[in-house]
Amino acid sequence: MKRLNAYCSFCRKSNTEVGPLVEGPEEVYICSECIQLCQSIIDQERHRRNPSHRPFGPTLIREKLDQFVSGQDEAKDALALAGGYRNDGRGRVLLISPSRSAKVFLARALAHILEVPFVAGDSRDLVKSKHGSVDVSPLLFNLLQAGEFDLEAAQQGVVYVDGAERQDVQTSLLRLWQENTNHAVKGVPLAVRGILFVCGGNFVGLDEAITRLGRHSEQPVTVEELTAVGVQPDWVGCLGGIARVSPLDETSLERIVHWVDFRVDAGPAESAAADDRGGS
Numbered sequence: 001m002k003r004l005n006a007y008c009s010f011c012r013k014s015n016t017e018v019g020p021l022v023e024g025p026e027e028v029y030i031c032s033e034c035i036q037l038c039q040s041i042i043d044q045e046r047h048r049r050n051p052s053h054r055p056f057g058p059t060l061i062r063e064k065l066d067q068f069v070s071g072q073d074e075a076k077d078a079l080a081l082a083g084g085y086r087n088d089g090r091g092r093v094l095l096i097s098p099s100r101s102a103k104v105f106l107a108r109a110l111a112h113i114l115e116v117p118f119v120a121g122d123s124r125d126l127v128k129s130k131h132g133s134v135d136v137s138p139l140l141f142n143l144l145q146a147g148e149f150d151l152e153a154a155q156q157g158v159v160y161v162d163g164a165e166r167q168d169v170q171t172s173l174l175r176l177w178q179e180n181t182n183h184a185v186k187g188v189p190l191a192v193r194g195i196l197f198v199c200g201g202n203f204v205g206l207d208e209a210i211t212r213l214g215r216h217s218e219q220p221v222t223v224e225e226l227t228a229v230g231v232q233p234d235w236v237g238c239l240g241g242i243a244r245v246s247p248l249d250e251t252s253l254e255r256i257v258h259w260v261d262f263r264v265d266a267g268p269a270e271s272a273a274a275d276d277r278g279g280s
Contacts, residue, residue: 006023006029007029008029008030008031009024009028009030010031010034011031013031013033015029015031018033020032022035056084058081058083058084058085059080059084061079061084061110061114062077062080064113065079065080065106065110069106069109069252070251071249072102072106072245072246072252075245076106077243078095078240078243079107079198079243081240081241082240082241083110083113083114083196085240086156086194086195086196089193090240091194091195091196091197092177092196092197092199092238092239092240093196093198093199093240093241093242094164094199094201094236094241094242094243095107095198095243096200096203096242096245097200097246097247099245099246100162100200101247101248101253102246103160103162103198103200104160104162104200105252105253106198107120107158107160108158108160110158110196110198111157114156114158114196116147116153116156116157116196117143117147117150117154117157117158118146118157118158118160119142119143119145119157119158119159119160120160120162121138121139121142122162135172136161137183137186139159140154140183140185141185143157143159143195144190154195155190155192155194155195156195157195158195158196158198159195159196159197160198160199160200161173161199161200162200162201163201164200165202165203165204167230167232170231170235171232171235173238174234174235176192177192177197177238178238179192199239203226203231204229205229206221206226209225209229210225212228213225213228220242220243220244221242221243223237223242226242
């Protein structure tokens with residue numbers, strides 16, 4: 001039988017204070033205010049687990065990148081477009097620089113802004129298949145781990161791959177991108193279309209190729225210049241953006257280290273920072 005003077009089991013307010021209560025089993029009650037609060041918490045958790053519903057357009061991403069990094073306009077534009085249009089086949093970016101830490105930190109900052117899992121890997125650490133090609137599955141499995149095996153979150157994550165100047169890395173990534181649907185990772189079908197791939201490389205000889213083609217090294221890098229140094233045309237054709245990256249200044253590094261949560265995949269980022277401090 002319903003009590004005349006019942007209390008909300010959550011906030012302890014009486015029905016005279018908050019109005020009618022919803023009755024549960026064993027004299028458990030909840031008021032309309034606590035119902036709304038619970039719904040808000042559930043909605044927030046759903047948004048956290050399914051970031052594809054977040055309204056992150058290129059303009060907003062670029063504004064947030066500006067909070068972390070000074071300069072680097074070309075790279076920030078490319079990353080913002082990739083993040084905003086990832087599901088339109090533009091979620092693949094090539095960052096060109098001898099500074100590994102600058103590339104890793106920019107990719108990690110993007111993942112932080114989008115609130116998605118992040119993983120970074122060096123192509124030299126990837127497993128080679130029996131045919132001699134590079135297997136990117138270990139990186140994708142690490143992405144699943146970074147997302148606590150939340151499949152939807154991992155499928156919107158950010159993967160940084162260093163050593164993109166290597167032909168075997170280009171071949172493996174191209175094969176993965178051309179699948180464009182599901183890639184089996186230890187039996188788990190992972191959809192790769194929404195994953196952001198940030199590739200990093202140095203590309204020795206690129207400046208000389210640019211000069212031979214009658215252009216200036218400060219101009220945007222083109223497909224023709226990359227293929228002139230041996231990059232596979234089909235792989236370049238899959239990229240949504242190409243940008244040069246200069247070493248991060250001290251202010252940018254301090255901002256990123258202060259604001260970005262490096263608890264997930266802290267190792268590669270920290271080791272990259274050490275690389276730059278060593279003069280890369």
